[in-house]
Amino acid sequence: MLNEKVKGTFLRNEPMAKHTSYGIGGPAQAYITPADENDLKQILIFAKDKGINTFFAGSGSNLLVADEGFEGIVITLGKSFTKLGIDGNKMEAQVGVMLGKIVKETIKRNLTGMESMIGVPGTLGGALIMNAGAFGGEISNCLDIIKVMLINGETKIYQKDDIVFSYRNSTFPKDEILLSATFTLNEKPANEIQYDRAKASKGRKDTQPLRFRSAGSVFKNPKPDLAAGYLIDQAGLKGSRIGDAEISTKHANFFINHGKAKAKDIVDLILLAKKTVLEKFDVNLELEIRTLGFTPGTFEI
Ligand SMILES: Cc1cc2nc3c(=O)[nH]c(=O)nc-3n(C[C@H](O)[C@H](O)[C@H](O)COP(=O)(O)OP(=O)(O)OC[C@H]3O[C@@H](n4cnc5c(N)ncnc54)[C@H](O)[C@@H]3O)c2cc1C
Numbered sequence: 001m002l003n004e005k006v007k008g009t010f011l012r013n014e015p016m017a018k019h020t021s022y023g024i025g026g027p028a029q030a031y032i033t034p035a036d037e038n039d040l041k042q043i044l045i046f047a048k049d050k051g052i053n054t055f056f057a058g059s060g061s062n063l064l065v066a067d068e069g070f071e072g073i074v075i076t077l078g079k080s081f082t083k084l085g086i087d088g089n090k091m092e093a094q095v096g097v098m099l100g101k102i103v104k105e106t107i108k109r110n111l112t113g114m115e116s117m118i119g120v121p122g123t124l125g126g127a128l129i130m131n132a133g134a135f136g137g138e139i140s141n142c143l144d145i146i147k148v149m150l151i152n153g154e155t156k157i158y159q160k161d162d163i164v165f166s167y168r169n170s171t172f173p174k175d176e177i178l179l180s181a182t183f184t185l186n187e188k189p190a191n192e193i194q195y196d197r198a199k200a201s202k203g204r205k206d207t208q209p210l211r212f213r214s215a216g217s218v219f220k221n222p223k224p225d226l227a228a229g230y231l232i233d234q235a236g237l238k239g240s241r242i243g244d245a246e247i248s249t250k251h252a253n254f255f256i257n258h259g260k261a262k263a264k265d266i267v268d269l270i271l272l273a274k275k276t277v278l279e280k281f282d283v284n285l286e287l288e289i290r291t292l293g294f295t296p297g298t299f300e301i
Helices: 037-050 099-108 124-130 190-207 228-234 263-281
Strands: 009-015 027-033 054-057 063-065 070-076 084-087 090-094 143-149 155-159 177-184 245-247 255-257 290-292
Touching: 037 070, 037 143, 037 177, 063 263, 084 099, 090 099, 099 124, 099 190, 124 177, 228 263, 245 263, 255 263
Parallel strands: 027 070, 054 070, 063 290
Antiparallel strands: 009 027, 084 090, 090 177, 143 155, 143 177, 245 255
16 A cells, blocks of 8 residues: 555545645545655655556646546655755755745845746746746746656756756656756845845736735736736636636736635636637637646637
8 A cells, every 4th residue: 555655644535625726626546745755766666556647746836626636646745855955156956945935045145046936836846847937037047957756766867958948838758756956046236136026026916816816827928928818808808707716807817716616617717718819819828827637628619
């Protein structure tokens, strides 16, 4: 039995609603936080040998999980791989470190490169997979190397250039789990870093519905100068509500959960937005959020 092998935390039939910023999602067969690399290795080998589906999660702030849940195990390094070391302008962090902590610790040392990401929720692992970014900065900008584990439990190092990082995307193989990364940051006068941080923080508070549960932007912007939120707004969909899910009146690319929303409600809003924007502007919106547990074709119109 897998639960007897795991040294970290093993939660059986765990509602994913507890592990996503949406607060939505049915149960995963198991939700596992490995204690360390060796523990993770044993879990991956067990899953591979038994043909069990695995999904790697960070803190679930960019994730929509189906109401039916996920037939497989969700592995997260969010609470256990949390070492962060900064020496001069070199930073090494395990993937479970929260972005907020990285922003805080780098700013403290007058290091620039992370401050624009103030307020982006999530772990470093999720940020690297998504190539998270905000207000002109992207997590991959100052990246040097990334360490991953393969499904056979072996570890591997990638140089930054081995992976293509683009707008909210990276080309890490799907069956590899990120473990840690190193960065080289630049020094900058404290007042300039603080100014950029405050500007990003204000920009976020002014434009985003931060009081409500969401997963940030649902769709990618079709072009750098054409925001998905603008198109959804122009299509007249701000404030559209299905069940307890709503297209935010503050930021049309944020879909919010007023408390009891189901994944199905968010899916229906996604399909409504895609269909209306396609009809009105001939633009096919592409999902930015990641999805888990849905049948293929769920998000096609
Ligand atoms: C209010 C709000 C504001 C937001 N603003 C922004 C923003 O400005 N910019 C932005 O880019 N994003 C934004 N987001 C989205 C989200 O915060 C980011 O995408 C974040 O990087 C996700 O991190 P996570 O740890 O929660 O990842 P998760 O949502 O758990 O996972 C995201 C993806 O990464 C994969 N993954 C996670 N960890 C690993 C790992 N160790 N190994 C392999 N795969 C892994 C998952 O399988 C999934 O595909 C926002 C979200 C919210 C709720």
